[in-house]
Amino acid sequence: MRILFFGRGVITTQYAWAFEQAGHTVEFYVRKGRKETFGSSIDLEMWDARGGKKLIKESWNIKLHEEILPKYDLIIVSVNTEQLPEAAQFLSTAAGNTPVLIFNNIWQDLKSSIAPLSMSNVVFGFPGAGGGITENRLRGGFLKMVFLEKPREGTESINNKVKELFESAHFKISWVRDMQNWLWIHFAMNAAMEAEVLKRGSFPALMNHSDSFSTVGKHMREMTPLLNARGAKSDMILLLLTKIPPALLSILFNKVIFAKGSLARLFVEYNNSKAGFAVLEVVREAKKLGIPLPRLTVALESTEYYNAVENSIS
Template identity: 75%
Template sequence: MRILFFGRGVISVQYAWAMEQAGHTVEFYVRQGRKETFGSSIELEMWDARKGKQLVKENWNVTLHEKISPGYDLIIVSVNTEQLPAAAQLLSAVAGSTPILIFNNLWQDLKSSISPLSMNNVVFGFPGGGGGIEDNRLRGGFLKMLFLEQPRAGTEAINNKVKVLLESAHFKIRWIKDMQNWLWNHFAMNAAMEAEVLRLGSFAAVLDHSDSFANVGRSMREMIPVIKARGGKADATSLLLTKIPPALLGTLFNKLVFAKGSLARLFMEYNNSRAGFAIHEVVREAKKLGIALPRLAAALENSGQHKEDVSG
C-alpha cells in the first residue's frame, strides 16, 4: 500500500517505520515550512515490542510533503487532539475518496470530531505506543497490541483494508465494539493524568511520586458522572481506577504497570507533550452539564491555566 501519514509526530513516525518495514510505501504530510525544518531524516531510539522487546536505533530517511496529492491507498491521521478539526477540514477538500484512519484521542462525539469528513469514509483506532520527539530525535516505542473500532454499517471495506495493513506489519488488533465510549473513558483518564503532570511539572515526574496514581483514581471518580451524563458508561479501565482504594491503586501502578524497566514507563518518561488541553475540554463539558470537577479545576487554577476560557 501507499500510505500518507498526516503529521510527523511520534505516533506517525513509529507506525510509519513499522509499515515501511512490512514493505509498504510511507510518506508524511507536514505544514508549510516544516519540510525544511524537519529535514529528510529522523533519529530513532525506540522499542519495538511486536516480537519480544527490541531496541531500534537508526537514522531513518523520510519523505515529507507540504501538499496532499491523490494516489494514496490510505491516509492515517495522528495529531494533537486540538489539531484534528483543522486536519479534517483540510482533508475534506483534498483527500477525495481516499479512506482515512483516525488514530487519535477524542472527546467530541465521533461525527462532530471529523466534520466535514464523511463517517462512511473514516474508521477510528488508537495506537499502543508513546514517547516524544526532541531535537529531531524520537525516543519511545510501541506494543504489538493496538485498538480498532468494529466495522460500522458502510465502513466494512475500509475496516478490512486497515486490518490487512496492520496485520501485515505484525500488529495484533483489539476490536472495540463501542469506540465512542472507549475514547471518552480514555480521554478522561488522560485528563486525570494531565492534572498530575501540571502538579508535578512533567510526565516523568509523575512516575516518581507514590501518590500520583492514587490522585488519578480520585480524579477519575469525579469524571465518571460526566461520561454518564453524555450517555456513556465507565469501562473496565475506569472501573479499575475508581473502585480500587487509592493507596492500593498507587502501589499497583508504581510497582506493576509502570515498573522500572517496563515499556509503559519508558513511554511516559519520554513524553514531552504539553499538558492541559484534555483537562480544559473535560471541565468545559462538565460546566455545561452542571457537574463540579474540583480536582481538575484546582489543577488548572494552580497551574495558571484557569485564565483560559473553559466556559464553552
C-alpha cells in the same frame, strides 16, 4: 500499500517505520515550511515490542510533502487533540475519496469531531505507542497491540484494508465494539493523568512520585458523574480506576502497570508534550452541564487554560 501520514509526530513516525519495514510505501504530509525544518531524516531510539523487546537505533530517511496528492491507498491521522478539527477540515477537500484512519484521542462525539469528513470514509482506532521527539530525535516505542473499532455499516472495506495493513506488519488488533464509549473513558483517564502532570511539572515527574496514581484515581472518581451524564458505560478501565481504593491503585500502577523498566513507563517518561488540554476539555464540558470538578479545576488555575474555562461560561 501507499500510505500518507498526516504530520510527522511521534505516533505517525513509529508506525510509518514499521509499515515501511513490512514493504509498504510511507510518506508524510507536513505544513508549509516544516519540510525544510524537519529535514530528510530522523534519529530513532525506540522499542519494538511486536516480538519480544527490541531497541531500534538508527537514522531513518523519510519523505515529506507539503501538499496531498491523490495517489494514496490510506491516510493515517494522529495529531494533538486540539489539532484534529483543523486536520479534518483540511482533509475534507484535500483527501478526495482516499479513506482515512483517525488514530487519535477524542473527547467530542465522533461525527462532530471529524466534520466535515464523511463518517462513511473514516474508521477510528487508537495506537499502543508513546514517547516524544526532541531536536529531531525520537525516543519511544510501540507494543504489539493496536485498537480498532469494529466495522460500522458502510466502513467494512476500509476496516478490512486497515486490518490487513496492521497484520502485514505483525501487529495484533483488539477490536472495540463501542469506540465512542472507549474513547470517552480513555480521554477522561488521560485528563486525570494530565491534571497530575500539571501539579508535578512533567510526565517523568509523574512517574517519580509514589502517590501520583492514587491522585489520578481520585480525579477519575470526580469525573464519573460527568461520564454518566454523557451516557458512558462502565468498562474494566473505569471500574479499575474508580472502585479500587486509591492506596491500592497506587501500588498496582507503580509496581505492575508502570513498573520500573517496563515499556509502558518508558513511553510516559519520554513524553515531552504539553499537558493541560485534555483537562480543559473535560472541565469545559462539566461547566456546561453544571457538574462540579473541583480537583481538575484547581489543576488548571495556574495555567493558560484557566481563562479559557472562565471565558467559556461568561
